[in-house]
Amino acid sequence: MKQQKKSFGVLVLAAGKGTRMRSKTPKVLHTVLEEPILYYPLKAAQSAGFSESAVVVGFGGEAVSSWLESEFPKSEIIWQREQKGTAHAAKLAQRWWSSFDNVMILAGDAPLVTPETLSLFAARHKEEKKACSFLSFDLDDPTGYGRVIRGRGGVSVVEHKDATEEQRAIKEVNSGMYIFDSEALASVIDKISPRNAQGEYYLPDALSLIEEEGGSVDAIKSDAPDEFLGVNDQLQLAKAASVMRDRIVKSLMLNNGMHCMDPRSVWIGPKVKVGRDVTIHPSVQLWGDTVVEDGAFIGSFTVLKNSTVRANANLKGSVRLNDSTVGERASAGPFAFMREHAELLVNAHVGRFVEIKKSKVGKDSKVPHLSYIGDAEIGENTNIGAGTITCNYDGEKKNTTKIGRDCFVGSDTMFVAPVTVGDDVSTAAGSVITQDIPDGALGVARARQTNIEGWSRRRRHKMNK
Structure with a gap:
């Protein structure tokens, strides 16, 4: 047959x-x-x-x-x-x-x-x-x-x-x-x-x-x-990109209600999904399998690739996300970088000049500024002080830092991984934490301060002779 x-x-x-x-x-x-x-x-x-x-x-x-x-x-x-x-x-x-x-x-x-x-x-x-x-x-x-x-x-x-x-x-x-x-x-x-x-x-x-x-x-x-339009040279390639950009942005504005004050400065790839009532400020790039859910705000100079921004999240500007997730009502930026499956949970915050790599920041927790969090897990309602670093690489492999819930990490704390910090823990500013800290404890790991009376005055006198 x-x-x-x-x-x-x-x-x-x-x-x-x-x-x-x-x-x-x-x-x-x-x-x-x-x-x-x-x-x-x-x-x-x-x-x-x-x-x-x-x-x-x-x-x-x-x-x-x-x-x-x-x-x-x-x-x-x-x-x-x-x-x-x-x-x-x-x-x-x-x-x-x-x-x-x-x-x-x-x-x-x-x-x-x-x-x-x-x-x-x-x-x-x-x-x-x-x-x-x-x-x-x-x-x-x-x-x-x-x-x-x-x-x-x-x-x-x-x-x-x-x-x-x-x-x-x-x-x-x-x-x-x-x-x-x-x-x-x-x-x-x-x-x-x-x-x-x-x-x-x-x-x-x-x-x-x-x-x-x-x-x-x-x-x-x-x-x-x-x-x-066929593409035979670099100029035609740029023209094709411009036409496709206009087509995608126009569709999202008309069909999804995306608010975009300067459409010609926004670049969105063909696989990107955008929900309702999303606001995108000028000079934003969304690439790959990125998803932006309802009510999210994307500030200027933000670049997202293969990342998810949950409903009502706020990216304040100059944020870079690669293969990462910002949770519902969470916020990031300005000048924040998240990569390698980093995740902010509900209402978490990552602030100025913070890098999050392959880590999870718990619900209502904050990493406000000037910190590196790599290969770490942070529990709920924890505050990470300025200048905190998880020292995750020992020269051979990456190691994990675990920080519990309701913790207060003092500024300039260094966690030398692998290390586990319990719940309701505080660390003193400037500490280098190399051992686990139990629940409810204060971790202090720094040299005792010594004041040498009159040293500065004597030094100045000696220099002026």
């Missing part, structure tokens, strides 16, 4: 070197808002409901494949060892796309296409039963783009380098995004030749070949040209 084909597969072409990027990094791994360019077309297709995808890799393919295996493990990887053009790439993937009724082909260096556009594109192609549909758009300056030629004989595309002067005057251009009936593409893919200025196998040549065989081709013009 013949196996029924699936309706759509998405093939992303990502083998190009990107010479104009002037970089050793494969073009599709350059980042837009901290995510590789390639993330965006794959995610758009996934969000549009297309679950089957494959990616053609070439230059820097090992790095691209490694990223795909981590981020899009269900995508099939197809190698194009020699970059001989888009039709050549499609030919190498023929075994894969032959299992679908239709194959959508996207450019791996075009990060701005939306799921909505891809959904409408597929629906129209299927509704009109075309052998091939492709997206087009108008550009005031179409230099470098393939021109869309419409005539009585149908629709075709001529690459810029092969176009006549009359054709180059056309403003409608090819986006490089296609949907082919798989059987129609299979019937012409081997007929495409490299007889052109670049000596490459061009996928647009399939359009006229399909029409010659009686198939119908349609160019579906979009009124959103920004969606088809």
Whole structure:
């Protein structure tokens, strides 16, 4: 019994070197808002409901494949060892796309296409039963783009380098995004030749070949040209990031009620989740899998990556969070740094010039200023005095400091880990704590003060002789 084909597969072409990027990094791994360019077309297709995808890799393919295996493990990887053009790439993937009724082909260096556009594109192609549909758009300056030629004989595309002067005057251009009936593409893919200025196998040549065989081709013009911005150099990369930033911030302001007084200075990545009634001041960056819950406040010059800010928390400004959590109604900053799964629990506070590394600060506890807390656990309602340091590294390994609840740690205390401090403990300012302190005790570990009467006066007299 013949196996029924699936309706759509998405093939992303990502083998190009990107010479104009002037970089050793494969073009599709350059980042837009901290995510590789390639993330965006794959995610758009996934969000549009297309679950089957494959990616053609070439230059820097090992790095691209490694990223795909981590981020899009269900995508099939197809190698194009020699970059001989888009039709050549499609030919190498023929075994894969032959299992679908239709194959959508996207450019791996075009990060701005939306799921909505891809959904409408597929629906129209299927509704009109075309052998091939492709997206087009108008550009005031179409230099470098393939021109869309419409005539009585149908629709075709001529690459810029092969176009006549009359054709180059056309403003409608090819986006490089296609949907082919798989059987129609299979019937012409081997007929495409490299007889052109670049000596490459061009996928647009399939359009006229399909029409010659009686198939119908349609160019579906979009009124959103920004969606088809390709990235070929660093300036275009920056432009793409700016467009995506504006799109994300606008959506959060309109749909989530995010208050943002200077949207153009705020940078938010595509994976970030923001709740209701969040306030973000100018010059803030939110990256990776960051989550900001309802009612939180994010002050200026704060940078968060893969971190969580719970409801009604307050980041007062110039705060850095990496892989860390600020609890509900907790506060941090200004000039605080939390990293490696540091956590503030409910209503805890970390203040000026404090670094928290791989530590937990308990409910209602405070580390107000000028302290380093590393590999530590602090209980509830404990106050850590200025200048406190957990000396966690002994030259070979990291050691843990445990401080109980209701403690008062005097300024300039050093805890030489491993050390455990019980509940309701105080330490004298300037102490170097090397031993455990039991519940309810005062820890004092410093030299006894000696006052030498008249010493300063005698010294001054001696210097003036």
